[in-house]
Amino acid sequence: MISVMEVYQLLPKTNCKRCGLPTCMAFAVALISREKTIEDCTPLLEEAKYEKKLAGLRELLAPILSADATETGMVIHPEKCYGCGNCVVACPVNVASDPKGTAIGRGPVSGKAILMVEDGVVKCVNVDECRRFGPEKVLCNACIATCPSKAIEFI
């Protein structure tokens, strides 16, 4: 989990509003939720004295910006995953849409499962079905709570 404070510490903290937001703190929140990008803070980009902060920020946010991060902010760390399938079987979307497969502990059979294990590692497909996604999102954490190795996180 990346905290707002961590991001804030790496911003100019001048509240200059050039990003279109009233404060650097608000911008930090927007960065994490990916409503804004680092490029929106022009002072950080243009002024040489922020060079170190900029580099730090890019490093901190790399997981959010990487292609691995799905649109729900789910990040899978394949090197940590055992492929145990706990998340696959516990995911409420999988249970509802794949009653003869993942719901009863087997591999998916309905084509509607959103988590599955491929080549020994978990994979997320149809991410727009995830309960954390979209306007009616809820704070589901079944896939995180059941993981023995912290291989899934939401950022």
Place this chain on the structure above:
Amino acid sequence: MAFCTGCSLLCDDIVVDLDGGKIGKTMNLCRKGHAHYSSISSGRLTPSVDGSEVGVEDAMMAAAEVLAGADNPLLFGWGGSTLEAQRAGVDLAKKLGGAIDDPSSYSQGLITEKIIAGDLPTCTLDDVRNFADVSIYWGDDPSSSHPRHMSRFSYFPRGEKRQRGYEEDREAIVIDVRKSPTAQIAADGFFKITPGGDGAFIEALVASLAGKIPKVEDKKRMLNLGTKLRKAKFGAIFTGQGLAHSLRGDLSGFVSLVGKLSEITRFSVIPTLGDYNTRGFNQTLFDETGHVNSVTFKDGVRHGQEFSIARLLDSCDAVMVVGSDPAAALPAAIAKKLAKAVTVAIGSHRNMTTDFAKVSVPMAVAGIEAGGSCLRTDGVRVEFDGLVGSDHLSDVDIIKRIMEAV
């Protein structure tokens, strides 16, 4: 659907893309199973005698010669062999008048024997999925050793009487000396014990079940556990090496605990066994001799600790290891003796034991390169075909060929 022989859960829902007879993308294999499938293309054993590569036929003949010339041969391994090869192995031991043993003699053999003999109640993993509301993992960390245990059977899946999901419908209890990955999932259900403390835990639990004050620090928690188990509709206890080692061959306390539980409600014991067909070997030998391991056929049938690998290494004059790596698993002092004694190794891959052997014979990987049958860790029989072609002989063909030649 393909099978996975990566561990004794023998997952049967594996999807494998075969492009041009080669293993491509796989679905549903856990990481361990995926590594097992991937291993077929590397680290394979080659036929050799005294360090020089020979044809496989010559290697088998050399193996037969060694065994035929021995007064006290020991045939060891078998958990990574098909039922057919195990059957042939028992016949070979008989023909040679030799001893036969498997890693269960330093692991869960006694527990498995009690289950097979009917002295401990058991059920299938499918029953667990359908009915169990309490799963106890005792000295057992399937999250690490049998990655799909909890998701396929024992905690997460929906089942006939378990429709509401693990949070409402099931309880996981872990009794272990360390906070293992399985214990992490069990969260509040984790009971940490000191190494060797299983016996004391059993006593405390028995007291708590009887409504007496248990002699432990956290009395309330132990009493709560007792109440929870009393209320269980269908309980399952999964045993691991940790429990077996700690009880040091004295299962009486454990058996009486399970007996007490069974008087109150339904409780079953299923061992979490290592190799894919450990259960098969234990059953095969039991059917023949009434014992699950450590048997000699010299002068009739005899069984006992003295015929286990740990004790026999001093007196046997040839050891044939089949589909196993005892050199890596045994305590160093015993492994050292083994290094001197191993003469023949039959296996799919190179390992410490095969590196010590005078004669090595490569075999196909069952479930991927060869078919056969085996018993899942709960005793359910599973049959499978090979998926890809292979130049390697199957384990049963090798044992039979050696038997013909001795």
